[in-house]
Amino acid sequence: MKSQTKRRPGESRWTGFFYLVPAFLIYLLFTLIPIADTVRSSFYDWGALGKSNTWVGLGNYANLLKDSVFLNAFSNNLVFIIFYSIIPILLGLFLSSLLGRYPLPGFTFFRTVLFLPQVISMVVVGVIWRWMFHPTTGPVNLFLGIIGLEHLQQAWLGSFQWALSAVGSVGSWVQYGFCMVLFLAGMQRIPEEYYEASSLDGANELQQFFYITFPGLKSEIGVALITTIIAALRVFDLVYATTRGGPGESTMVTGFLIYRTAILNNNIGYGAAMATVLTIVILSLSLLIRKLMTDHTNEAV
Amino acid sequence: MKPYRNFFLITMIFLLALTSCTSTTPEQSTQEPEEVINLLVWDQFYRPEESAVIDQLNLEFEEDHPGVKIQREVKILDDLKLTVKLALAESDGPDVAQVNQGRSDMGAMVEADLLLPLNDYLAKYNWADVFSTSVASRNSFTPDGKTFGQGNLYGVSPTAEVVGVFYNKGIFKDNDWSVPTTFEDFEQLLADIKAADITPIAFGSLDGWNAIHEYSAIQHLLVSLDYINNLTYGVNNASFDTPENRDAAQILSDWAQAGYFTQGYPGIGYDDSNNNFKAGEGALTITGSWFAPELMTGTDQEFGFFLLPGFSGQPTLAIGGVGIPYSIRKTTQHPDMATEYLNWMISPRAAELWAQAGMLPAMSLPEGSTVDTNNLFGETLFAWEAVNKNNAVGHYIDWATPTFYDTLVAELQKLLGGISTPANFTAAVEADYARFLQEQGQ
Numbered sequence: 195m196k197s198q199t200k201r202r203p204g205e206s207r208w209t210g211f212f213y214l215v216p217a218f219l220i221y222l223l224f225t226l227i228p229i230a231d232t233v234r235s236s237f238y239d240w241g242a243l244g245k246s247n248t249w250v251g252l253g254n255y256a257n258l259l260k261d262s263v264f265l266n267a268f269s270n271n272l273v274f275i276i277f278y279s280i281i282p283i284l285l286g287l288f289l290s291s292l293l294g295r296y297p298l299p300g301f302t303f304f305r306t307v308l309f310l311p312q313v314i315s316m317v318v319v320g321v322i323w324r325w326m327f328h329p330t331t332g333p334v335n336l337f338l339g340i341i342g343l344e345h346l347q348q349a350w351l352g353s354f355q356w357a358l359s360a361v362g363s364v365g366s367w368v369q370y371g372f373c374m375v376l377f378l379a380g381m382q383r384i385p386e387e388y389y390e391a392s393s394l395d396g397a398n399e400l401q402q403f404f405y406i407t408f409p410g411l412k413s414e415i416g417v418a419l420i421t422t423i424i425a426a427l428r429v430f431d432l433v434y435a436t437t438r439g440g441p442g443e444s445t446m447v448t449g450f451l452i453y454r455t456a457i458l459n460n461n462i463g464y465g466a467a468m469a470t471v472l473t474i475v476i477l478s479l480s481l482l483i484r485k486l487m488t489d490h491t492n493e494a495v
Numbered sequence: 496m497k498p499y500r501n502f503f504l505i506t507m508i509f510l511l512a513l514t515s516c517t518s519t520t521p522e523q524s525t526q527e528p529e530e531v532i533n534l535l536v537w538d539q540f541y542r543p544e545e546s547a548v549i550d551q552l553n554l555e556f557e558e559d560h561p562g563v564k565i566q567r568e569v570k571i572l573d574d575l576k577l578t579v580k581l582a583l584a585e586s587d588g589p590d591v592a593q594v595n596q597g598r599s600d601m602g603a604m605v606e607a608d609l610l611l612p613l614n615d616y617l618a619k620y621n622w623a624d625v626f627s628t629s630v631a632s633r634n635s636f637t638p639d640g641k642t643f644g645q646g647n648l649y650g651v652s653p654t655a656e657v658v659g660v661f662y663n664k665g666i667f668k669d670n671d672w673s674v675p676t677t678f679e680d681f682e683q684l685l686a687d688i689k690a691a692d693i694t695p696i697a698f699g700s701l702d703g704w705n706a707i708h709e710y711s712a713i714q715h716l717l718v719s720l721d722y723i724n725n726l727t728y729g730v731n732n733a734s735f736d737t738p739e740n741r742d743a744a745q746i747l748s749d750w751a752q753a754g755y756f757t758q759g760y761p762g763i764g765y766d767d768s769n770n771n772f773k774a775g776e777g778a779l780t781i782t783g784s785w786f787a788p789e790l791m792t793g794t795d796q797e798f799g800f801f802l803l804p805g806f807s808g809q810p811t812l813a814i815g816g817v818g819i820p821y822s823i824r825k826t827t828q829h830p831d832m833a834t835e836y837l838n839w840m841i842s843p844r845a846a847e848l849w850a851q852a853g854m855l856p857a858m859s860l861p862e863g864s865t866v867d868t869n870n871l872f873g874e875t876l877f878a879w880e881a882v883n884k885n886n887a888v889g890h891y892i893d894w895a896t897p898t899f900y901d902t903l904v905a906e907l908q909k910l911l912g913g914i915s916t917p918a919n920f921t922a923a924v925e926a927d928y929a930r931f932l933q934e935q936g937q
Contacts, residue, residue, distance in 0.1 A: 212502045324701075328767065329759020352701050352761020354912050440703055441761055441908035457577065459897050460603050 229473070232466045240463035254467035264468060267446045270358060271427050274447065277362030278369050278426035283418050285366075286373030291407045294381030295389065305378065308371030316368070320435025323364045327351050327436075351437050357445050361436055369425065373418045380414035381407065416487025420480050427476050448472050530562040532829050534836060537568045537582070537592040539575045539819060544788050544852045551848055556839050563832060572819070576600060583609040583824045590833045594650055594822040596633055597894040598643060601822070605649055606640025611823040612647035616834045622651065625841055625858050626817070629888060632728075634820045641935060643894070644728035650820025653840045654849060655857040657802070657815035657879045657888070658708050658783045661790065661871075664797040666693060666778045674799070678716060678806045685755050688778045695755040697777030699763025700911060703904035707893055708814060709781055710907055714743040715812040715889045716805045723812060726928075727890040729935060736925035744910055744917035751911045761912060783814075784875040788853035791871050800874040802882065812889040813882045817857045855879050896931035899924075 236255070239248045258264050298304070311319065326332050327350040335347040350360040388406045397405065408415075430449030433439060439446035439454075448468060456465025540549050546569060553565040568589070570578065576595050582588040583604060594601050594610070604610050617623065622631075630652070637646030667673070670691055675681040688695040700706045715723065717739040725733040750756065757763060757777060772780045773789065775796045780786075781803065790798045805811030821840055823833045839845065843861035850856055850866040855875055860866060868876055882888050893900040906923045909915035915923070 209502065216508075324764065327762060329762045349759040349762030352759070352763070352908075352912075354909075354914055437701065438703060440701070440904065441912060442905045442914070454901065458599065459901075460599055 236466035238463045274426040278365040279422035282369040282373045290377035311368040316431035384410040535589045537589040590827040599897040605636040650822040652817030652820040654818035655855040659802040694777040697772035697780040698756040699768035702765040706907040736921045902927040
């Protein structure tokens with residue numbers, strides 16, 4: 195006899211795949227094939243415009259491990275994870291646990307406004323924040339002057355000490371609203387009864403946060419982590435529009451380094467190796483976070 | 496049957512979508528008669544004043560050459576640099592395109608055999624009378640693309656540039672200052688300006704590349720023409736780690752420490768710094784003659800230009816050269832007409848139009864030209880003619896290696912920020928240069 199699984203009579207199992215074919219073709223042509231081609235390029239020493247093309251196997255990768263410029267760029271990306279990911283998530287958790295349970299007037303307005311930075315193109319964000327950080331006419335320094343903190347005024351984007359943090363803080367500004375909106379939505383899912391029950395049992399706000407809010411938001415935190423970490427590792431537009439990796443190499447990031455190596459300096463094989471390494475790191479981190487943070491419980495209690 | 500009908504519907508919609516996304520590259524018309532030649536030209540003269548000049552020249556070219564149509568595409572330089580490398584390899588790419596000088600751009604394209612050598616046309620159009628060999632060498636490479644400054648000519652440049660000092664005439668008059676004639680006087684002037692509580696040099700290093708000019712302008716006063724040629728073209732085993740380069744770095748560092756640059760300059764970009772200078776903040780700024788047109792309109796301040804004066808008793812070089820050249824795609828169907836177009840772009844008429852727009856032409860103005868030279872533009876023109884006549888035109892040193900630009904910017908930002916010393920600076924830059932020479936096999 196044929197298979198014993200239950201199927202709707204008259205509908206072929208393959209219909210589902212046919213629906214996928216058009217989208218998959220586009221995905222194949224414009225994403226999968228270029229990715230495969232990039233990985234293939236990374237095994238060659240490929241110079242200007244495709245003329246000289248010699249196989250070096252894992253040579254590019256070996257050079258990457260020794261390349262201080264690449265390692266510096268990658269470590270800057272890790273620093274960006276703090277700004278893009280940790281800070282916005284912590285802020286989002288804190289504020290949503292304070293506000294999530296009590297509807298405030300104008301809530302929809304605040305939700306919209308907080309989410310706006312996500313919608314603006316990162317290049318525009320970079321250009322605007324460049325003006326914000328201007329040493330003499332920028333609002334950041336002007337504000338510090340108004341509240342009497344003149345000694346903290348800097349040439350932010352040109353300072354070897356502060357440029358990375360300044361650019362990172364722009365990332366926090368962009369991602370914070372997203373996390374907040376996500377967690378607020380997640381908090382709607384947590385039944386109010388849990389809070390009532392726990393306060394009857396004598397739990398204070400902090401315990402409620404750790405035992406109810408935080409576990410309840412687990413999948414939202416997972417989504418936020420994946421999205422923001424990917425943004426931190428991928429960053430290019432922001433650095434391009436503000437500092438271009440400077441001063442020195444203090445804000446150099448992997449994305450910008452790939453652009454500079456492969457496209458400006460015609461060193462395509464080496465740039466492809468960087469891109470492959472970055473892709474593998476992002477994929478691994480995403481899979482790891484998904485595994486750790488997926489909420490497997492359908493019904494709590 | 497129902498499932499298959501859905502399948503056909505979806506595939507039809509998909510195919511329809513595909514066919515509507517047709518390519519948008521302009522195609523050579525095949526319906527017009529044989530005599531019409533379409534020249535596709537890419538340039539980067541996007542600024543309104545520059546673009547007007549090109550449109551005018553194109554119009555006059557078409558009038559003078561019936562049957563030829565110019566199809567012009569303008570891009571900003573970053574865009575052009577990215578796309579032209581690929582477009583010149585295509586059979587429907589631009590016939591004529593502006594190609595950035597230097598190894599990563601023109602050199603790479605010569606190596607990939609994408610550009611038409613122009614030596615035969617040099618003789619045919621007598622271009623030796625139009626620009627000197629020094630100028631021609633900037634657009635020359637050996638056919639393997641390895642040696643810069645010699646070999647075949649691959650491009651002609653319509654505009655010229657020289658880097659010097661713009662000064663605010665109003666501020667000078669108010670404080671009774673005059674244009675210095677020696678470098679010692681120049682440094683004294685900087686001190687005087689600082690003492691008068693005015694920003695001596697309007698400057699911002701956030702964009703990086705203009706820092707190369709600040710440094711190299713001083714460097715050019717200390718080195719010889721042979722050295723700067725050897726360094727930039729990568730011949731005769733030059734080194735960057737020399738006493739002169741260290742001295743220049745020391746002077747620049749001293750200026751930064753003395754507060755001669757705009758306060759907060761590490762966080763200010765080139766355009767912002769220029770806007771401030773144009774509005775009257777700062778007495779001087781060191782940049783190229785391309786800034787002159789902007790300073791002549793839309794401001795109530797009056798500006799002048801002078802070359803950075805040399806040390807007493809020493810010959811002086813100035814950073815300069817010719818602007819981005821026009822090149823011809825090797826596989827073009829119309830090499831003769833394309834070269835005719837190139838010749839048009841470096842004609843005396845073109846010189847006149849550029850001069851009227853306030854930009855330095857690379858070629859001489861025609862006899863009896865009515866262009867007004869009693870202004871800021873005239874001052875840059877006289878400066879350019881002076882260095883050209885004295886064979887004192889230097890180089891943009893970031894041309895020296897494909898990675899020199901990045902290295903110089905990073906190291907200069909460290910030097911200016913006080914993190915690096917002049918000795919470290921020259922050593923770090925030399926590391927890049929030596930590695931490049933080694934790869935070139937010297």
